[in-house]
Amino acid sequence: MLTEERYATILRILEEKKAVTVLDLTQALGASESTVRRDLAALHKSGRLYKVYGGATSLDNSYSSAEEDMKTKNDLFPEEKIAIARKAAGLIKPKDFVYLDAGTTTLHLIDFLTETSAVFVTNGMQHAARLSAKGFKVFIIGGAVKAVTEAVVGTEAMESLKNYNFTKGFFGTNGISPKSGFSTPDADEGTIKSAALLRCKEAFVLADRSKFNKISPITFAHLSSATIITGRLEDKKYRDYTTVIEGE
Amino acid sequence: MLTEERYATILRILEEKKAVTVLDLTQALGASESTVRRDLAALHKSGRLYKVYGGATSLDNSYSSAEEDMKTKNDLFPEEKIAIARKAAGLIKPKDFVYLDAGTTTLHLIDFLTETSAVFVTNGMQHAARLSAKGFKVFIIGGAVKAVTEAVVGTEAMESLKNYNFTKGFFGTNGISPKSGFSTPDADEGTIKSAALLRCKEAFVLADRSKFNKISPITFAHLSSATIITGRLEDKKYRDYTTVIEGE
DNA sequence: TAAAGTCCGTCAAAGTCAATCAAAGACACG
DNA sequence: CGTGTCTTTGATTGACTTTGACGGACTTTA
Numbered sequence: 001m002l003t004e005e006r007y008a009t010i011l012r013i014l015e016e017k018k019a020v021t022v023l024d025l026t027q028a029l030g031a032s033e034s035t036v037r038r039d040l041a042a043l044h045k046s047g048r049l050y051k052v053y054g055g056a057t058s059l060d061n062s063y064s065s066a067e068e069d070m071k072t073k074n075d076l077f078p079e080e081k082i083a084i085a086r087k088a089a090g091l092i093k094p095k096d097f098v099y100l101d102a103g104t105t106t107l108h109l110i111d112f113l114t115e116t117s118a119v120f121v122t123n124g125m126q127h128a129a130r131l132s133a134k135g136f137k138v139f140i141i142g143g144a145v146k147a148v149t150e151a152v153v154g155t156e157a158m159e160s161l162k163n164y165n166f167t168k169g170f171f172g173t174n175g176i177s178p179k180s181g182f183s184t185p186d187a188d189e190g191t192i193k194s195a196a197l198l199r200c201k202e203a204f205v206l207a208d209r210s211k212f213n214k215i216s217p218i219t220f221a222h223l224s225s226a227t228i229i230t231g232r233l234e235d236k237k238y239r240d241y242t243t244v245i246e247g248e
Numbered sequence: 249m250l251t252e253e254r255y256a257t258i259l260r261i262l263e264e265k266k267a268v269t270v271l272d273l274t275q276a277l278g279a280s281e282s283t284v285r286r287d288l289a290a291l292h293k294s295g296r297l298y299k300v301y302g303g304a305t306s307l308d309n310s311y312s313s314a315e316e317d318m319k320t321k322n323d324l325f326p327e328e329k330i331a332i333a334r335k336a337a338g339l340i341k342p343k344d345f346v347y348l349d350a351g352t353t354t355l356h357l358i359d360f361l362t363e364t365s366a367v368f369v370t371n372g373m374q375h376a377a378r379l380s381a382k383g384f385k386v387f388i389i390g391g392a393v394k395a396v397t398e399a400v401v402g403t404e405a406m407e408s409l410k411n412y413n414f415t416k417g418f419f420g421t422n423g424i425s426p427k428s429g430f431s432t433p434d435a436d437e438g439t440i441k442s443a444a445l446l447r448c449k450e451a452f453v454l455a456d457r458s459k460f461n462k463i464s465p466i467t468f469a470h471l472s473s474a475t476i477i478t479g480r481l482e483d484k485k486y487r488d489y490t491t492v493i494e495g496e
Numbered sequence: 497t498a499a500a501g502t503c504c505g506t507c508a509a510a511g512t513c514a515a516t517c518a519a520a521g522a523c524a525c526g
Numbered sequence: 527c528g529t530g531t532c533t534t535t536g537a538t539t540g541a542c543t544t545t546g547a548c549g550g551a552c553t554t555t556a
Contacts, residue, residue, distance in 0.1 A: 002302045003544085005267045022502080032546045037503075046330055047356050053553070054502065125388070129373055132393045140373070140400055142390020142408040145380045152388055156411065160390040160404065251534085270512080280536045285513075301543070302512065 006031065006039050007048075014049055014058040021055035080208040080231035083247035085109040088170055088206055088229050092118050096167045099196050100127050102151030102189070103172030105206040110134065121164055123152040123192055139164075146188065153188035161195050169200030171226065173207050175214035178241055181223050183216035190218035197221050204229050204245075212238070254279065254287050255296075262297055262306040269303035328456040328479035331495035333357040336418055336454055336477050340366050344415045347444050348375050350399035350437070351420030353454040358382065369412055371400040371440055387412075394436065401436035409443050417448030419474065421455050423462035426489055429471050431464035438466035445469050452477050452493075460486070 006029050013020055013028060025036045044051040049058060085108035092098060094117045100106050102124030110130050120131050123141040131138040143157030171193055175183040182205055184190045197203045203226035212235055223241040231247050238244055254277050261268055261276060273284045292299035297306060333353060337360035340346060348354050350372030358378050368379050371389040379386040391405030419441055423431040430453055432438045445451045451474035460483055471489040479495045486492055 002267050002269060002300055002305070004298075004300050004305045008267075033502095034504095034546055035544080038545085041504095047359070125373055125377055128393050129377075129398060132395050132398060135395070138393045139402075139404065140388065140390055140393055142388055142400075142404070145376050145386045145388055147380050147383065150377060150380060152390075154387075156387065156390070156408065160408065163404065281512090282536055283534085286535090289514090 001029065001031070003039070006035075007043060010039060010043065010056070011048060014056060019052075019055065019057040024055070080247070081105050081108055083231050084206050084208060084229050086112045087245060087247040088204060089113050091204065092168065094118065097121075097165070099164070099166040099169035099200055100124065100131075101169070101171040101193060101196065102127060102149055103206075105172050105208070106170050109170060109206070121166065123157060123196070125150040125152065141192075144188075146186075149189070151189055151192075153186075153192050157192055158195050161192070161199060164199055166196075166200040167202065169196060169203045171197060171203065171205045173205050173211055173220075175216040176205070176207055176211050176223070176228070176238070177213055177215050178223065178237070180215045181219050182221045182226065183214075183219045185216045185218065187218050190220040193220040197225060203227065206230075209234060249277065249279070251287070254283070255291060258287060258291065258304075259296060262304060267300075267303065267305045272303070328495070329353050329356055331479050332454050332456060332477050334360045335493060335495040336452060337361050339452065340416065342366065345369075345413070347412070347414040347417035347448055348372065348379075349417070349419040349441060349444065350375060350397055353420050353456070354418050357418060357454070369414065371405060371444070373398040373400065389440075392436075394434075397437070399437060399440075401434075401440050405440055406443055409440070409447060412447055414444075414448040415450065417445060417451045419445060419451065419453045419469075421453050421459055421464075421468075423464040424453070424455055424459050424471070424476070424486070425461055425463050426471065426485070428463045429467050430469045430474065431462075431467045433464045433466065435466050438468040441468040445473060451475065454478075457482055 089112035096118040100122040120138045128140040141160045143152045144154035173182045227243040333356035344366040348370040368386045376388040389408045391400045392402035421430045475491040
């Protein structure tokens with residue numbers, strides 16, 4: 001089999017399956033492991049696939065590595081997060097102009113969107129990419145990109161926000177407490193959350209049970225300034241401070 | 249068997265199978281290895297097939313069926329694009345403040361970056377994600393996200409640009425011609441390119457051979473306003489209009 | 497942390513290449 | 527018909543490229 005034929009076969013398989021192991025390829029090509037590795041190295045070098053540990057992936061999952069990073073975070077209460085995201089997605093109506101905060105819970109929200117006439121603004125790069133892929137009109141906030149979360153923060157981001165007046169905003173949080181309100185560990189992200197929240201007619205904070213009665217270093221809003229969406233509210237006292245929507 | 253008959257047979261087989269080995273052809277033609285090699289060399293020289301190690305492949309590399317814009321573009325001159333990207337990456341020095349235009353060639357550039365003290369600004373979401381993953385300090389331009397290319401465009405993007413003064417800028421292009429300069433098919437992207445280029449102390453346009461003597465609808469810069477980085481310059485006249493850097 | 501799996505460099509063997517050369521055929525000319 | 531010239535062909539050669547195996551280093555997983 002010619003080298004070019006092997007290349008073509010590898011790319012064809014990748015196009016179909018998006019990812020493939022070296023072992024699979026040795027069998028599909030009838031070539032040795034060495035040869036497959038060399039092929040992958042060549043195709044990687046010429047930019048036609050991504051080489052990853054154990055095999056290769058197609059080019060179009062350019063966010064895959066970052067998503068993996070975030071998925072680890074996802075493990076905490078996945079079912080609850082999903083339920084919350086679904087509930088929140090249901091709140092979005094036609095013609096809404098929606099701010100979507102970076103974070104895993106709000107990322108899930110996108111999967112449940114059906115309303116296509118809404119317009120989105122976000123500071124999450126993955127959020128923007130996914131919304132765009134789903135056909136929504138989406139704007140991204142400009143500014144510095146934070147490495148781990150791929151959220152946009154900083155003074156430029158603050159400037160960008162000034163131009164918008166949102167009908168609804170959806171936010172993640174790390175801590176909720178009566179005294180400290182909604183809080184987050186990162187000062188930059190906190191500043192953005194705070195500024196964005198002020199520009200929303202209605203603001204919603206998405207939080208699973210693990211977030212209640214926790215305090216993170218930076219408070220970005222008082223409890224009264226946003227409606228909480230959660231799975232099942234264990235500590236009823238929060239109803240005294242703000243509206244709470246419970247998922248199924 | 250006549251020479252022309254052999255040529256015809258080889259081309260017919262190739263059309264059908266897309267790739268063939270020398271050995272196969274010696275049997276199909278009843279000719280010696282030497283003759284087959286000579287035939288392939290002649291057909292290669294006259295541009296009717298590609299000679300590869302071990303045999304030959306047909307010209308229409310329709311191995312990969314019709315794909316998205318980005319991917320088909322990628323296939324055109326992958327090796328040259330890589331060489332150009334490597335060359336361009338080498339130009340980035342410590343402390344540079346770099347604008348990186350959205351597009352496939354500039355995306356490849358990221359793979360060759362070694363200088364970690366440089367700071368980047370980009371309007372490509374994939375670019376931002378990848379730069380961030382590699383540990384660079386990166387800012388993304390705010391604005392509307394274009395679905396297909398995942399580039400950020402629009403008036404907000406223009407506003408964002410006003411704050412920056414770049415030491416170097418790297419741009420893609422769709423057409424290069426003496427009269428129409430650098431041109432692109434999309435008006436929004438053209439506007440951004442144009443605005444970003446004006447804010448660069450040094451501007452570089454990355455272009456493979458297929459871009460020369462082509463004109464796209466929207467001109468975003470004159471030839472004199474940027475240095476061209478290409479693989480091998482076929483049309484020497486461009487040296488009269490601006491600086492040209494050739495890759496290996 | 498140990499075991500399994502994966503990666504990459506090195507090496508020898510197999511395969512492939514281009515150059516060279518002599519033989520065979522084509523063809524014109526005397 | 528024989529001769530010389532030119533072209534095409536197939537064999538041979540040494541140089542080069544690709545391949546698969548192996549071992550040590552590294553990474554992932556349990």
